[in-house]
Amino acid sequence: MANLSDSWTIALHGGAGVTPGRDYAEVEAHLGRLVDEGEARLASGESAFNTVEWAVGELEASGLYTAGRGSAPNRAGVVEFDASIICGASGRGGAVAALQDVQSPVAAARAVMERTPHVLLCGEGATAFAREIGLPAIGGDPDYYRLAIGVTAEEMRPAGDGLGHGTVGAAALDRQGRLAAATSTGGVFGKRPGRVGDTPILGAGCWADRHVAASCTGIGEHFILAGGAGDVSARIRYGEAAPPEAMRAMLERVASFGGNGGLILVTADGQAHFDWNSNGLKRAAKGSRIARTLAIL
Ligand code: ASP
Numbered sequence: 001m002a003n004l005s006d007s008w009t010i011a012l013h014g015g016a017g018v019t020p021g022r023d024y025a026e027v028e029a030h031l032g033r034l035v036d037e038g039e040a041r042l043a044s045g046e047s048a049f050n051t052v053e054w055a056v057g058e059l060e061a062s063g064l065y066t067a068g069r070g071s072a073p074n075r076a077g078v079v080e081f082d083a084s085i086i087c088g089a090s091g092r093g094g095a096v097a098a099l100q101d102v103q104s105p106v107a108a109a110r111a112v113m114e115r116t117p118h119v120l121l122c123g124e125g126a127t128a129f130a131r132e133i134g135l136p137a138i139g140g141d142p143d144y145y146r147l148a149i150g151v152t153a154e155e156m157r158p159a160g161d162g163l164g165h166g167t168v169g170a171a172a173l174d175r176q177g178r179l180a181a182a183t184s185t186g187g188v189f190g191k192r193p194g195r196v197g198d199t200p201i202l203g204a205g206c207w208a209d210r211h212v213a214a215s216c217t218g219i220g221e222h223f224i225l226a227g228g229a230g231d232v233s234a235r236i237r238y239g240e241a242a243p244p245e246a247m248r249a250m251l252e253r254v255a256s257f258g259g260n261g262g263l264i265l266v267t268a269d270g271q272a273h274f275d276w277n278s279n280g281l282k283r284a285a286k287g288s289r290i291a292r293t294l295a296i297l
Pocket residue numbers: 015016082165166167185186187188196197198199205216217218219220221
């Protein structure tokens with residue numbers, strides 16, 4: 001067993017954007033439970049990679065967020081998922097885009113990394129791969145999906161502009177000093193079939209290396225254009241900026257394209273950072289060297 005350090009941290013998000021006046025008590029309680037359990041897993045020596053997959057799987061399965069069970073259908077009435085996961089220590093990652101009919105898109109992303117020579121599978125090929133390796137499907141179960149908290153059936157209606165959105169994500173540092181991140185979404189509402197956002201693009205919606213682990217949420221088109229999590233990492237890695245400044249600079253680029261959103265970031269020294277220029281960011285963090293964070297607005 002490797003020597004275990006006394007530094008570990010987990011950060012979670014349940015998406016950018018909060019509708020004023022809506023009751024997010026269930027979301028807050030859920031994020032609180034998950035961050036406590038995630039921190040306990042890391043304290044007991046679990047890897048950051050396993051912990052972020054577990055946390056995002058729980059967020060997907062809850063139906064409380066616009067990911068997994070809480071996802072909105074596209075214009076054709078079909079739910080298409082995007083997800084990614086990355087291990088900063090090994091530099092390996094996997095992702096799926098426009099994936100259909102799989103209960104845990106993040107598990108499919110992990111399988112792409114571990115069971116194929118590829119990094120990203122999309123569309124029919126991704127769905128066929130998930131079938132082939134036996135990942136649990138959703139099937140035709142009409143009761144599977146539920147409206148994510150804060151989303152109305154009216155808002156989920158194909159709007160054309162696809163402004164409503166939601167995502168879940170996790171970033172963690174384990175006791176062996178390894179960072180990992182994972183992100184999963186049903187994407188923006190009313191999206192065209194085949195539309196892919198930032199979430200499955202490693203370096204945009206999700207990133208981890210030896211310095212940081214980050215997960216983004218917001219209008220994916222603008223995060224792709226702004227460079228997202230990869231831009232934040234590069235600013236820190238090249239010594240240009242401390243994490244808060246790097247995150248702000250990337251979000252300012254997102255804003256310059258007309259978008260908004262937020263991100264969570266865990267650094268190798270066990271700190272957790274959050275920033276957003278949307279109306280709130282559902283978030284939580286806990287670690288051996290930081291105070292517990294749990295907030296919506
Ligand atoms: N980034 C996601 C997407 O564009 C949506 C979100 O984070 O809310 O698909």
